[in-house]
Amino acid sequence: MINDQAASLRDLTKFKNRADKMLRPVRRLAVTSGKGGVGKSNFSLNLGICLQQLDQRTLLIDADTNLANIDILMGIHPKFTLTDVILGDKFVKDVLIKGHEGVQILPAGSGVTEMVGLDHIIxxxxxxxxxxxxxxxxxxxxxxxxxxxxxVVDCAAGADEVVVVTTPEPTAITDAYAAIKVISARNPAIKFYLLVNMVKNADEASGVFKKIQLVVENYLSLQIDSLGFLPRDNYLIKSVAQQQPFVLLYPRCPAAMNLNMIARRLLKLPAPQQTGGSLFRKLFS
Ligand SMILES: Nc1ncnc2c1ncn2[C@@H]1O[C@H](COP(=O)(O)OP(=O)(O)O)[C@@H](O)[C@H]1O
Ligand SMILES: [Mg+2]
Structure with a gap:
């Protein structure tokens, strides 16, 4: 009898959690850039950890087809990747790795974005x-x-929000614009944010944001919002060498302080409409 009551209570709780979840769907955020080496993986991993610390259950998908990086930044060696789902007998759930603070990692494996869309059953x-x-x-x-x-574009365009990462370098800025143009052509409903990384100070970041905002508004008739900036920070470089996330290793360093603010800002921003895109599916194949 007591067991029955406990079971129905559990069912009720499950139901409530599910109902809450339906009211507040998952936020699917792609982190991308035009130019390589601008800080996407460091930003993604450490943002994931900050969100998890704010009680947000976070899944981090390492979908860089050329350089699977998140595992190196965390000092882990994934046994299986999404490639084992595509080519082997694993299910997506089998491939998840529990990371710092409980953030879950899904390593996509090399070449995964080229392979998806090829086989209907997969x-x-x-x-x-x-x-x-x-x-x-x-x-x-x-x-x-x-x-x-x-x-890369298919992958990013399957999300509902995209953070475009750039540095103040002119080549990075030009390439960021090119990435925004191509992704918005693929998914016009996607919401764009800009993150300026490796800056000297807030003024430099705001100059870069204004430059990109101007061309994006004028030439693409799109809105882009600033998500903030990360300063150039030697502690971040040290943390990469130690294969530990900087928000945990050096929580008071300037980059970590800013990233914490960015995570809080992201939570306050209204979730955008789900664009109906599917991650890992060619949108218009
Ligand atoms: N805020 C920063 N301050 C100093 N160095 C940085 C910063 N962000 C990134 N870096 C440097 O850039 C390198 C590449 O970063 P990473 O996150 O791997 O870039 P991406 O994923 O875009 O290729 C890092 O290993 C680090 O040396
Ligand atoms: Mg990377």
């Missing part, structure tokens, strides 16, 4: 796995590769 399996995963998280952060190659 695509179904990945889609089903992703749909199930989406119900269990508050945030999905997709760390993509750089550039405007098809796989």
């Amino acid at each position: 695509q179904e399996r990945i889609d089903q796995g992703m749909i199930e995963l989406e119900t269990e998280f508050d945030f999905i952060i997709l760390d993509t590769g750089a550039g405007i190659a098809e796989g």
Whole structure:
């Protein structure tokens, strides 16, 4: 009898959690850039940890097809990747790794974005796995590769929000604009944010943001919002060498302080409309 009551209480709680979840769907955020080496992976991993510390269940997908980086930044060696789902007998859930603070990592494995969309049955399996995963998280952060190659753009365009990372370098700025142009052409409903990394100070960051905002508004008729900036910080470089996330290793360093603010800002921003895109699916194949 008591067991019955406990069971029905558990069912009720489960139901309530599910109902809450339906009211507050997962936020699917891609992190991308035009130019490589601008700080996407460091930003993605450390943002994931900050969000998790703010009680947001976070899934971090390492979807850089060329340089699988998150594992190196964390000092871990994934046994399986999404490639084992595509080519082997694993399910998406089997491939997850529990990272710092409970953030979950899904290593995509090399070449995964080129392979998806090729086989209908595999695509179904990945889609089903992703749909199930989406119900269990508050945030999905997709760390993509750089550039405007098809796989990268498809991957980023499947999200609902995209953070474009740039540095103040002119080449990075030009390439960031190119990435925004291509991603918005693929998914016009996606919400854009800019993160300026490796800056000297807030003024430099705001100059870069204004430059990009001007061309994006004038030439693409799009809105882009600033998500903030990360200063150039030697502690971040040290943390990479030690294969530990900087927000945990040096929580008071300037980059960590800013990233914490960015995570809080992101939580306050209204979640955008779900664009109906699916991660790991070619949008218009
Ligand atoms: N805020 C920063 N301050 C100093 N160095 C940085 C910063 N962000 C990134 N870096 C440097 O850039 C390198 C590349 O960063 P990473 O996150 O791997 O870039 P991406 O994922 O865009 O290729 C890091 O290993 C680090 O040396
Ligand atoms: Mg990277």
